[in-house]
Amino acid sequence: MPTVTTATVSTSDMLPHKPSSKGSSSTEATLQSLYNRAARAFLHRDVAITFTLLSAAFALLPPPLAPSPDPLDAHRRKWDILRITLETTVFSSTPDIADLPRPLRESLLLSPQFFISTLYARSLTLFTPSSLYRKPSSAFLPHQVLITLVASSIKIDCPSVGREMTEDWLSKRGQYDFIPSTGEPYHKVLELYCLHVLPRLGEWDYVKEFLSYENELSSDKRRELHLALEGQHAQTLESTRRKTPKPETPPSPSPSPTPIPPARSLSPASSSSSSLSTTSTRTAVPASPRPKLTRPQSSSSTSAVSDATITRSPRHRHNQSMPRGSSSASGVRIPRLPPVDHSLAIAPQPPTSLALIRSYFNHYFTANRIATLSVLFFLIPxxxxxxxxxxxxxxxxxxxxxxxxxxxxxxxxxxxxxxxxxxxxxxxxxxxxxxx
Structure with a gap:
């Protein structure tokens, strides 16, 4: 933020002159002159001069007296928009605190939600007629000021406060005819509400439901909002999908090749069992090679046992498909598996206290240590x-x-x-x- 300089603009030029007998016309001319200089100072990022001119202008802008059109309504709207824009810019940036006026320095200590709520309450007080002895109402708030406040809430990442302000304005609009709240003002507020506020809160379904019940906009305007909302939703989903890291899939282990058994010398007596073994081996292919057997067995019995262990149901179906008197069915004998010893599955009992003490003494009191302790505690005393x-x-x-x-x-x-x-x-x- 540049250093505040007052060499180009004197203090007498910044402060407003006293209104003459011309009344409100002179006040309007003074406010217009101050606004031109304040807008120029704001564009040059001269915060101190802009804030001084704002303070001088709002000294001439009290709230309206009655709920009726006022000659100063346009000036209130312009000056309030400029004040909200200046304070939001200072709050969302990192200015040089030493060069800021005291009210702006104090606003930097507020939370974003409380900061926007304070601006909103101040605007309601400015536009609510003073003759109404009740709480300030958003029914008197111009839609330009509301749009500026909602945009400020989005800028400092407080869309929930912007949603509350918009819904309050929508619920109270139309109570006074001199406050424009239909047609173009309503469309602009609704566009900001549906395309910027609610999407930042993730309320995509609520926006679609809200637009389906809305009947004040024309069909073309409603269609434009629907298309813009669908495109924005698709873009958000695409960006979310790109930002989300894909889970790394571990490489699938390649199946190990099935070992080919060596050629066996088939005897005429074991031809039936060998043919059945070959058939059952082809029906069930294991994912890993079989472990080697430790005990030597004959070729026919080993093949029959392994085939019966792996594929028992195919053998059962094969036996059912053959007649009982066939030689191939009678030549195959499947040995029964030995009974399982359930005593081995019993959980081991925890060691007793005596066993723990004995293991402790066996570990720590060895022969060398006993000799050393004997010298230390017996011979020396x-x-x-x-x-x-x-x-x-x-x-x-x-x-x-x-x-x-x-x-x-x-x-x-x-x-x-x-x-x-x-x-x-x-x-x-x-x-x-x-x-x-």
């Missing part, structure tokens, strides 16, 4: 006890000897070794003397 007892029985000569040894400056290892040898000898001596 025993040696310490012996040394303390020996010191209690030391004679003055022993104390002198120990001090002389300390004065010699022997190493700690040698001193410990001497003390250990002396303790062992003293213990053996006292044990031999019967003192222990």
């Amino acid at each position: 025993l040696l310490s006890f012996v040394l303390r007892r020996r010191r209690r029985l030391e004679t003055p000569a022993d104390l002198v000897r120990r001090r002389l040894l300390e004065a010699r400056g022997d190493s700690i290892v040698r001193r410990l070794w001497n003390e250990l040898v002396r303790a062992v000898l003293d213990t053996a001596r006292m044990g031999g003397g019967g003192l222990v």
Whole structure:
């Protein structure tokens, strides 16, 4: 946003002159002059000058007195549209806050929904006659101002507020004849409502239902809205389909080829079983090669068992189709499957507490760890006890000897070794003397 400059336009030129005795004609001329300068400043993006001229103009534009045509109606409409456009532009952009007037800076702190609602309430107050002691009504709102407010709600992504304003205007229009609300104004409001507000809310079915019940527009206008709505809906679906990523289908595994069994030497005795095996193998083709058998079997029995396991129903139909006395049917014997051991399917019982404690001790208390713990908690305390007892029985000569040894400056290892040898000898001596 450019820096505000006031060198080209002086303050005296921006402020309106006091109306003379000519009355409303002088006020209209002043408002027209201010509007030309405000529109020029807005086109040059001079927010400060535009806002100053807007404040000066609305000081001369009070609400109408009575619900009747007013000479200032056109000026109210133009100035209100300019004010809504300026504030929406500032709100939807990132201007330099330091150069903005204080009211515009405060409006930036509002939420989009509250911002549009505030503009709408202000416009209702501006156009509602002051002689009516009731709540401001949208029945007095010009359709140009309503379209500007709805477009502002779409611009700042608040179509729900625009829908409420439009539906309120449609429900209260036509109460006053001097407010145009039929014909072209109604068509423009309805076009904005059906093609811009409701589609942004995803209300495609509601729009079609609304247009099917609408009977005020001409058939040509209604057809135009239907065609435009269908084209917009198709375009939206196409863009949604393009934006939606397609799920990646995993590549289907290629079927592994069925291994061809090696040629077998057929004996006359097993000709019937071999022919039946070949027939059943061709009727059921597995998706993966069969696992190899671990136990050696004869060729005829292996073929018969595998064929009977895979395709049992074809064999059953084949047997039904043959007479009972045929040699091919009697030559095939299908072994029965072994009974299933249901005891194997029983869920294992949880381990007992004793088993858990035993596994814990087996894991942590190994032979090496037990030896280490024995040295730490048995031998070392025993040696310490012996040394303390020996010191209690030391004679003055022993104390002198120990001090002389300390004065010699022997190493700690040698001193410990001497003390250990002396303790062992003293213990053996006292044990031999019967003192222990």
